[in-house]
Amino acid sequence: xxxxxxxxxxxxxLQQKVNGKPLVYFDNGATSQKPQVVIDAISKYYQEINANxxxxxxxxxxxxxxxxxxxxxxxxxxxxxxxxxxxLFTSGTTFGINLVANGFASILKPGDExxxxxxxxxxxxVPWQMLCEKTGATLKVIPMNEKGELVMAEYDKLLSDKTKIxxxxxxxNALGTINPIKYMIDKAHEVGAAILIxxxxxxxxxxxxxxxxxxxxYAFSGHKMxxxxxxxxxxxxxxxxNKLPPYQGGGEMIKEVSFEKTTYAELPHKxxxxxxHIAGGIxxxxxxxxxxxVGFENIQQQELELLAYATERLSEIxxxxxxxxxxxxxxxxxFNIEGxxxxxxxxxxxxxxxxVRTGHHCAQPIMNFFGIPGTxxxxxxxxxTKEEIDALVDAVKKAQLMLS
Amino acid sequence: MKIKDIQEEIVDEFSMFDDWMQxxxxxxxxxxxxxxxxxxxxxxxxxxxxxxxxxxLQGEQNEDxxxxxADSDAILTKGIIAILIRVFSNQTPKDIIxxxxxxxxxxxxKEHLSPTRANGLVxxxxxxxxxxxAFNTRG
Numbered sequence: 001x002x003x004x005x006x007x008x009x010x011x012x013x014l015q016q017k018v019n020g021k022p023l024v025y026f027d028n029g030a031t032s033q034k035p036q037v038v039i040d041a042i043s044k045y046y047q048e049i050n051a052n053x054x055x056x057x058x059x060x061x062x063x064x065x066x067x068x069x070x071x072x073x074x075x076x077x078x079x080x081x082x083x084x085x086x087x088l089f090t091s092g093t094t095f096g097i098n099l100v101a102n103g104f105a106s107i108l109k110p111g112d113e114x115x116x117x118x119x120x121x122x123x124x125x126v127p128w129q130m131l132c133e134k135t136g137a138t139l140k141v142i143p144m145n146e147k148g149e150l151v152m153a154e155y156d157k158l159l160s161d162k163t164k165i166x167x168x169x170x171x172x173n174a175l176g177t178i179n180p181i182k183y184m185i186d187k188a189h190e191v192g193a194a195i196l197i198x199x200x201x202x203x204x205x206x207x208x209x210x211x212x213x214x215x216x217x218y219a220f221s222g223h224k225m226x227x228x229x230x231x232x233x234x235x236x237x238x239x240x241x242n243k244l245p246p247y248q249g250g251g252e253m254i255k256e257v258s259f260e261k262t263t264y265a266e267l268p269h270k271x272x273x274x275x276x277h278i279a280g281g282i283x284x285x286x287x288x289x290x291x292x293x294v295g296f297e298n299i300q301q302q303e304l305e306l307l308a309y310a311t312e313r314l315s316e317i318x319x320x321x322x323x324x325x326x327x328x329x330x331x332x333x334x335f336n337i338e339g340x341x342x343x344x345x346x347x348x349x350x351x352x353x354x355x356v357r358t359g360h361h362c363a364q365p366i367m368n369f370f371g372i373p374g375t376x377x378x379x380x381x382x383x384x385t386k387e388e389i390d391a392l393v394d395a396v397k398k399a400q401l402m403l404s
Numbered sequence: 405m406k407i408k409d410i411q412e413e414i415v416d417e418f419s420m421f422d423d424w425m426q427x428x429x430x431x432x433x434x435x436x437x438x439x440x441x442x443x444x445x446x447x448x449x450x451x452x453x454x455x456x457x458x459x460x461l462q463g464e465q466n467e468d469x470x471x472x473x474a475d476s477d478a479i480l481t482k483g484i485i486a487i488l489i490r491v492f493s494n495q496t497p498k499d500i501i502x503x504x505x506x507x508x509x510x511x512x513x514k515e516h517l518s519p520t521r522a523n524g525l526v527x528x529x530x531x532x533x534x535x536x537x538a539f540n541t542r543g
Contacts, residue, residue, distance in 0.1 A: 341478035343456040343523060351424050359456050373477060374456070402429060403479060
């Protein structure tokens with residue numbers, strides 16, 4: 001069992017008031033808050049070892065480079081990648097997805113197929129649409145059902161020898177559905193297709209084992225897992241990363257440059273052009289250490305308890321409908337109240353100190369499926385409490401009263 | 405009434421409220437009472453899509469003035485639309501173009517008119533001014 005009050009003391013932002021009310025932060029799906037160790041590690045980097053990496057022979061540069069590569073190693077261990085050079089530092093999930101989609105432009109031919117799912121965030125739809133426009137490949141979509149789950153029987157039918165890559169999120173940002181990615185990975189491989197997993201919403205809740213999963217790519221962001229914004233990781237199997245062309249040209253990613261021909265650096269540097277977010281990468285390692293110290297089992301236990309409690313409490317409210325009712329679900333509740341626009345609820349409960357996300361959550365196809373303009377999304381983290389859920393329920397009831 | 409006088413009147417009305425709840429309740433009332441836009445004008449050409457809520461806006465010239473009607477799918481947005489319509493409708497293009505929007509801050513609704521809110525209201529004001537510019541050049 002977690003000592004929640006002790007955990008909460010690690011997060012200075014949670015102590016503050018918003019609009020005169022204690023902050024209830026339920027927008028963890030958008031970004032998580034940062035513990036003091038992470039905040040301190042950022043200052044420490046700039047105070048003690050700031051230098052450009054992989055370049056200088058001087059001591060500071062060496063220290064910064066070591067710290068950056070140690071962080072890479074931590075992340076490698078965390079996701080159980082075979083090699084450290086399969087772990088690429090990026091600016092976030094979106095960058096990772098675009099890197100792969102861009103690389104596949106040199107692989108796809110007209111008539112080839114790319115499979116996405118109906119449950120995707122726009123950033124795991126648009127790069128693939130752009131890829132299809134560029135190459136003449138066709139985009140296929142795995143449909144969803146009323147519970148907010150992907151229909152595996154339809155996925156099986158979409159797969160064929162035309163399929164070159166499948167891309168799906170591990171957990172849906174809008175509904176919280178946990179997708180059966182192991183099954184999907186194995187099925188994609190049966191037809192010889194590659195598969196990318198968008199792990200933006202999963203890494204705050206669980207520890208992905210990329211080798212057990214056997215996925216070809218796994219992209220995620222640092223800022224949703226207690227790390228700094230502007231950080232992220234793209235895991236790719238060595239063979240794939242060797243096969244894909246570089247995404248950006250620049251310093252660091254070259255072996256030799258002349259005006260006649262440039263040869264590219266080895267992995268991972270081939271994909272890491274320019275000066276990266278050095279502090280961010282190092283501190284992402286700190287954030288991962290912190291999460292592992294709290295323990296993912298504890299995190300899951302606390303979050304599932306919050307999910308069950310919030311589902312029960314919110315269901316008391318008349319006219320409230322929860323979207324996304326899969327049994328395999330993480331601590332996200334997307335809901336609406338009959339006859340009331342989500343924007344109105346969100347605006348009023350914000351005045352009561354409660355931070356939730358309203359709108360289409362960058363997942364318009366899901367909103368169109370349900371025929372709604374958007375939802376109110378409360379996403380819980382391990383540092384949230386049942387008392388905060390009570391505050392949410394009271395606030396929603398108050399908003400409902402004001403608005404009807 | 406001139407735009408500036410209407411704005412002052414609105415600031416006066418809002419100064420009677422003690423807290424945000426009373427302000428919001430008033431806006432919700434305004435939203436509920438906003439005269440509906442004619443169904444024929446609630447079309448895609450008049451739609452301003454925000455990330456959060458949608459706004460429909462239609463402007464018509466009536467002699468030297470512009471009459472605006474509008475609607476939204478969210479009630480708070482609709483209430484603020486009612487305020488904006490009260491300020492801008494039935495005014496001359498020149499007065500609309502010259503109008504200052506500082507009163508929104510004074511009545512404590514600045515956050516709803518922030519571009520990041522993406523509720524369509526910022527674009528609505530822009531479109532109101534566009535109508536005024538268009539009608540102004542047409543003379």
